[in-house]
Every structure is written in C-alpha cells, then in structure tokens.
Amino acid sequence: MYGVVLAAGRGTRMRPLTDRRPKPLLPVGNRSLLEQVFEAAREVVDEFVVVTGYRGDAIRESIGESYRDRPVHYVEQAEALGTAHAVAQAEPVVDDDFLVLNGDVVVDASLPRALAAAGAPAIAATEVEDPRAYGVLSTAADGSLADIVEKPDDPPTNLANVGCYAFEPEVFEYIDRTPESERGEYEITTTIDLLLGDGRRIDVARYDGTWLDVGRPWELLEANELALAELDAGDGATGATDAIAGTVEEGVHLHGPVVVEDGARLRSGVYVEGPALIREGADVGPNAYIRGSTVVGPGVHVGHSVEVKNSVLMADASVGHLSYVGDSVVGRGVNFGAGTNVANLRHDDENVRLTVKGERVDTGRRKLGVIAGDGAKTGINTSLNAGVKLGAGETTGPGEVLTRDRT
Known part of the structure; x- marks a missing residue:
C-alpha cells in the first residue's frame, strides 16, 4: 500500500515560521511534521509519495529517497488547485491501493491502521462536540458513508471528516470527472460524491485518537x-x-x-x-x-x-x-x-x-x-x-x- 502525503501548501497562516521553509518541515519533538506523519503510517505503508509545491526542493533535501527503509517518491503540484488535484499528481507513481494523509496534521498510528483495515475506498471520521466547522458525515444502516455536508448549520451527526482517505487507483478516473468548486478548486469530497453517485460503497473508519491540524503558530x-x-x-x-x-x-x-x-x-x-x-x-x-x-x-x-x-x-x-x-x-x-x-x-x-x-x-x-x-x-x-x-x-x-x- 502507498501513502500519499499532501505537502504542497504555502502555510500562510503559519507565517513568519514558513517564510523560509515549507510548513511540513517545522519541528515537532525530534522529527519534522512530515516525518511524524511517516512514522504514524509506516506500519501499514510500503512506499510514500509526497506531493510537494511551495519550497518542494527543501522537502526533497531534508527527507531524501527513503524514510526508515520505506521508499519516498516525490511529485509536484505546481499550482494549488485543491485536494483532488493534489491527489491526482500521484497517478504516475501509484498502481495499488493508497492512503491519503496530510503533511501538516498530527495523528497517531491508529488512524492509518483503521483506514488500511477498512479497505479502499474509505474515509476517516472522528466524533467532535461541535461539528459545524467541519465536513460532517452521515452513515447508512450498514455503517458505510451516506453523505458529506460541509460546515452545516444543523449537523446531521457529530462525525467530522478527518481529511484522510483510502482509495483504489480507479479513483483517478473519478478525479478526472470532478468539477471545479465555487472556490475554483477541485475537492476530493466532490470526488467522493461522484463515487457515491455511482453506487460505490465507502467505508467509514472510526478514529478517536490525536487529531491536530497544525495550521497556526500556537498549534x-x-x-x-x-x-x-x-x-x-x-x-x-x-x-x-x-x-x-x-x-x-x-x-x-x-x-x-x-x-x-x-x-x-x-x-x-x-x-x-x-x-x-x-x-x-x-x-x-x-x-x-x-x-x-x-x-x-x-x-x-x-x-x-x-x-x-x-x-x-x-x-x-x-x-x-x-x-x-x-x-x-x-x-x-x-x-x-x-x-x-x-x-x-x-x-x-x-x-x-x-x-x-x-x-x-x-x-x-x-x-x-x-x-x-x-x-x-x-x-x-x-x-x-x-x-x-x-x-x-x-x-x-x-x-x-x-x-x-x-x-
């Protein structure tokens, strides 16, 4: 299984710490944010694919061609056009099931394990007290995904989309069909709507561990x-x-x-x-x-x-x-x-x-x-x-x- 790690953003909310480095290389303990993600997923991932953008050369120089015996490949998202567009950049490398993880979000190893155990396609979700600021999941009677609603005023559940996924390579076909959003981006949640529309079952991997989006300096x-x-x-x-x-x-x-x-x-x-x-x-x-x-x-x-x-x-x-x-x-x-x-x-x-x-x-x-x-x-x-x-x-x-x- 591949681990596709999204690490292309400019990290503008983290300025001035990102003025001279990409956000995924900010230190957390004795590793960078990106290496923390690698470490969490290493147990279930055979190879990593890092989607770079802003100061991508610095990421390549810092990480190199492998992380603790796991090969690391690099692809570039030259223009920030959304999460689906970022995932699409991995298509030339990925030929098997893969996880999608974020290079600036702290999670523990139970999340990649849960996604891998659920099988592709799957979406990770966690319960939150107030889900109105998140994408909120609804589930069917068998526990699979029924719908995702972005930042609803009246959330149907308290299950928030963690932003981590498991996919089969066929998802690239659906990404090709994904329309542009109102923000002018190609969103992976829209791609998931297309999968659901074709009757595809998407499992929900429940997660109750650490989930910290490191987007601002105090985080x-x-x-x-x-x-x-x-x-x-x-x-x-x-x-x-x-x-x-x-x-x-x-x-x-x-x-x-x-x-x-x-x-x-x-x-x-x-x-x-x-x-x-x-x-x-x-x-x-x-x-x-x-x-x-x-x-x-x-x-x-x-x-x-x-x-x-x-x-x-x-x-x-x-x-x-x-x-x-x-x-x-x-x-x-x-x-x-x-x-x-x-x-x-x-x-x-x-x-x-x-x-x-x-x-x-x-x-x-x-x-x-x-x-x-x-x-x-x-x-x-x-x-x-x-x-x-x-x-x-x-x-x-x-x-x-x-x-x-x-x-």
Whole structure:
C-alpha cells in the first residue's frame, strides 16, 4: 500500500515560521511534521509519495529517497488547485491501493491502521462536540458513508471528516470527472460524491485518537506539547542513563522526562524540569533553567542564567544570557541579545490574540509569547510583548519595547 502525503501548501497562516521553509518541515519533538506523519503510517505503508509545491526542493533535501527503509517518491503540484488535484499528481507513481494523509496534521498510528483495515475506498471520521466547522458525515444502516455536508448549520451527526482517505487507483478516473468548486478548486469530497453517485460503497473508519491540524503558530506549540508528553511513555526519558547520551556536567539537576541527545552539553548549574528534549549539538548554561514542554533544537545555544519555559527553539538559535523566553516559537538561526525578555501573559487575564492573515485571532491560550521567524535578531535588553510576531530576518534595537508585529 502507498501513502500519499499532501505537502504542497504555502502555510500562510503559519507565517513568519514558513517564510523560509515549507510548513511540513517545522519541528515537532525530534522529527519534522512530515516525518511524524511517516512514522504514524509506516506500519501499514510500503512506499510514500509526497506531493510537494511551495519550497518542494527543501522537502526533497531534508527527507531524501527513503524514510526508515520505506521508499519516498516525490511529485509536484505546481499550482494549488485543491485536494483532488493534489491527489491526482500521484497517478504516475501509484498502481495499488493508497492512503491519503496530510503533511501538516498530527495523528497517531491508529488512524492509518483503521483506514488500511477498512479497505479502499474509505474515509476517516472522528466524533467532535461541535461539528459545524467541519465536513460532517452521515452513515447508512450498514455503517458505510451516506453523505458529506460541509460546515452545516444543523449537523446531521457529530462525525467530522478527518481529511484522510483510502482509495483504489480507479479513483483517478473519478478525479478526472470532478468539477471545479465555487472556490475554483477541485475537492476530493466532490470526488467522493461522484463515487457515491455511482453506487460505490465507502467505508467509514472510526478514529478517536490525536487529531491536530497544525495550521497556526500556537498549534505548533500544542503539537510539541503532545510529542513531549510521550517521552515518559517509551523513550527511557525519566532521567535514566539511556536517555542521557550527551554531556551532563556535575551540578546539573534533571527532573521528570528529559532527553539529552548525543553531542548536547548541559553545563554546571543547569536545572531542567521535563518534559524536555535537548537535541544534538545544543549547549545550555551554565546556570540556565529549562522547564515545561520545551525543545532545545540542534545546535541551539542557551546562555548563562537564561530561563526557557514551554517553548520551541529551532536549530542554531541563540538566547543570550539573562533572558527569559516563555510559551514561544523561536525560528532557525534567531539570535536573542542578552537581557531579551518575552512577555507571555496579558494583564487583563484574557486570552492572548495573534494576527493571522491580517486578522486578530483569539488563540485560546492564556499564555503565549513571541513567534520569531528564521534569522530574526533582538538587541540587548529588548522586551517583546505577548502575542508579537517578529518576522524572518527582522531586528530590534538595544532596549527596544516591541508591542506590535514587525514582519
């Protein structure tokens, strides 16, 4: 069975984190989003086909020709014309049943298993409290799919379309017949309507596991929180020696699930409250404090007397001494000057709001710090307000107080 993974989108809602990289390569724990999808499906998939678009070369270079002994093929969707159009790009490669998965959605291995067990064609569905924002499934008496209604005001059920499918190669014929939607795109749900119209049975694969669409910056924090929550479940990450492959100097204190990868260094006086992942080549301390669900990425430098809480520091970022970073996503190669402090809480105790595609959005998070794009830099003693975005390559001056986005 093939696994067709859709990874062509521009990820505009995730800006500035996607200004210099495709969204599927954003880190979640010790893997990229795309690799998380591969890992979830690897048990039932023999070969992967990745549909690329925006910065597709970066995906090819990062993943290569295989993932843990599973061959990886690449096809390109040169123009974003909908999900059915994206799936159609895999036709030259796929000659057997296949799963359709999303390269920016976190699921667990039970979803691909359920789809594979259901047999093609099949659609994955999960129960939600309020399905009005989703495609809602109705089922026939035998449990098969009867209908899909997009974002109904009066949902017929609470079964939401997860956006993952199992198909036979004949679906490409139906995609060829799929008409353009009002949005000017070719939607896979319209293709499914054509299958139903021809009397084809489509099984519904029920799923009740993790389902997180990582579309906006704070959802990347949530994805990492989920990934790190699993550390104490299997990786020996309870302070045990098999989780501590890097250098831990005398006087370092590790509490809870902590992984220190080979080549990482924790200097004397560092205090870590897990779950936390310190990746290869990272250099932390002396006298630094790491807590919450924090990922200190490859080659990251965390200086003297720095506190990092519930944050993601991407590869080669640097946080200078006497700084605080909380509930933040810090892009690759970012340099926070000494004394940079991030605010992560509003004084009125309301949820932090963030600008997404020009609109202020309630993140649902009481605590959220800064979103810093790749290569951003702050001058010493910079203050960054809660919910501020600092664009890729943008800078602040010494002592500057940033209360609005700089992108």
